[in-house]
Every structure is written in structure tokens, then in C-alpha cells.
Amino acid sequence: MAVTNTFAVYELGDNDNSENYTDYVYDNKPMVCDDDGIGLRVFHAVFQPVLYSLIFLLGVAGNGLMITILLRRWRRLRITEIYLLHLALSDLMLLLTFPFDIVENAAGWLFGEFLCRLMGLVQTLNLYCGSFLLACIGFDRYLAIVHAIPSMQSRRPRTVHLTCFSLWLLCLGLSIPNAAFLSVGGNNTHTPILFCSYHLHLIHAHNWVLTKRVLDHVCFFLPLAVMSYCYTAVAVTLCNSQKSNAKQRAIRLALLVTLVFFFCWLPYNITLLITTLGDLEVIKYENCTSYDLVQPVLDVTKSIGLSHCCLNPFLYAFVGVRFRNELIQLLCQMGCSWVCLPFTRAQGHSRPSISDGGLTSSNILI
Known part of the structure; x- marks a missing residue:
């Protein structure tokens, strides 16, 4: 017999490690489903901290070098x-x-109310902004390669800075409600552990959670559509022009950029959509086992999606000859000659990159 959800589930936090309890009616008897099983506890206590630590170290090193x-x-x-x-x-x-x-995964939230709201705002802000910036990079490559001559006059640094500033403001506006609904509280169990969760203002927080899920989908599928169209047009343009190894590498890079973004975030968005449909009772869970499976999958797929932020430097910057050469110089200046020596020997075989809109550079998409 199917199990009927009697009320919507409240999502308790971006970290997804809070316990969610849902009342069901099974053969006219109420039943409580607890999705915080042994496997989920092991994931939160062991696997997720290790994975987040690796992403953190690799991402800080890669993005730090790129910024430098x-x-x-x-x-x-x-x-x-x-x-x-x-x-x-x-x-x-x-x-x-x-x-x-x-x-928080190891010991609960220990940092107070202010940092709870600030971290929620910062995380959502940068997730949204990062996705839109990826779309902007794809659109810029589209202008530079597909419409090279007429687009050069409109693609000015001042316009780009204003575009980026507008994106930051837009994403900040979409993220501010997180600060209004996030708060520190318990997880409805006998343990005294606190979590930074969406449980302030009750039903209004629940409505914001549903709204945020819609925004998450928009901020994934809209940039993905822009990237797919722009990089497809770039690939077609390069294929129709005189072929070279540089252009073939550019086409492969365009395909790689789109596929990595797609495969990192698509599983999370699909799982999030299933979770939302279940909360709205559009789909019915047959039993507690079906419901208990959703939260672990949501946590795992979100971790995969977050790993994308440590891949961007390698996809967009360090694959270019110019960036690689400057990285080698920076590492040598930092005293890491043993690291850059193999690259220095091969540097003579690399081809230099040229202007931003050229079609013969090995750095054509960078």
C-alpha cells in the first residue's frame, strides 16, 4: 500500500546534515520516517569532511594561483x-x-547566529554568481570568435567590469533572504547538537526553501543553455574555418567545459527536483525506505556539484599556454624550482598565445 505524506517536509539547512522527520499514514496508522540512518551519519562524519577538505585545499591553491x-x-x-x-x-x-x-558535520554549529546567516548568504551568493560568470565567459567567446569583427568595439573592459558588478548585485539580492530565514537551532532529537538551518519564521522559511530550489534550478539550467549554445556556435565556426591543432584543442576544451559543468551539477538538480516534488506531494513515497534514500543521495550529489569550484582554474586558465608559462615563473619565484623544472624543459615546445579574438592561438578559448 502506498504511503501518503501528511504534510510538507522542512529543509533544515544548506549543509543538509540535519535530521528530517516526516509523518506518514500507513494503514491508517501514523508512522515516522527518520532519514538519518547509519550510512548518512557515516557520510557526514567521515566521507563528507574528507571530500570537503580535499576540495578546499585543491580549490584554494588553484584559485589562489589564478588570482595571483x-x-x-x-x-x-x-x-x-x-x-x-x-x-x-x-x-x-x-x-x-x-x-x-x-x-558543523563533526560537532554541530558552533559559530553563533551571525556567522550562520553570513555563511548561508555567502555560499548562495557565490554559487549563483559562479554559474552566471561561466555563462558570461561562454558568451564572450561566442562574441569574440563567431562575431569577431563587429563585436570588438562593444567588448570593452569597462563594460565587462560593469557586467560583473551587476551580476554580483543581482545574486546578492537573490541570496539576502537566506540571512532572514537561517538561524541556529536543534534538530528535533534528544541530542544537544545545534545546526544552522532554515527554521526561522516557520512556514515562511519553508516557502523560501521551495523558492530557493526554483532559483537553484534556474541558475543551473539557464547558464547551461547559454554555454551549450555559445560553445556549439564556436565549435561550428572553428570547424568551418581553416583547421589547425590549436582549433581542435579549442573545440575539445569547449566540449569539456560544458560537460564538466553538466555532469557536476545535473545529478544534484535532478535529486533536488525529486525532493521538491515529494515535499509538494506530487509524487508519493511507497515506504520509508524510498524516502530515507533521498537525503543521502542529495548530500552526495551536492558534494559532487561543489567540487566544480576547484576544477575551474584547470579548465579555464591553466590549460592555456600563457597561463602555464606565468604559473611556471611564479612557482620558480616562490622557490619551487623542482616543480617547474619538467615544465621549463617542455616550454620550448609550447606555442605562444595571441590576441583575445584571434583564431590561431592555442589559447583560443582563454
């Missing part, structure tokens, strides 16, 4: 590099929230 390289020639940044700088700042700010999540 770009700031060294601040006044000579190309158009795409301005977007890359903002993207790296966004990813770095997102990564700085990871230590709070790691501690």
Missing part, C-alpha cells in the same frame, strides 16, 4: 581574463565556507 597571476598584470587583463578573475574570487569565497561545513 591575473593581479600581477591587472592593467593588461584581456576581456575573458576579467571574467576569470571574478570567477576565481567567487570560487574562493565559496571555498572559504567549507571549513564551517566541516566543523
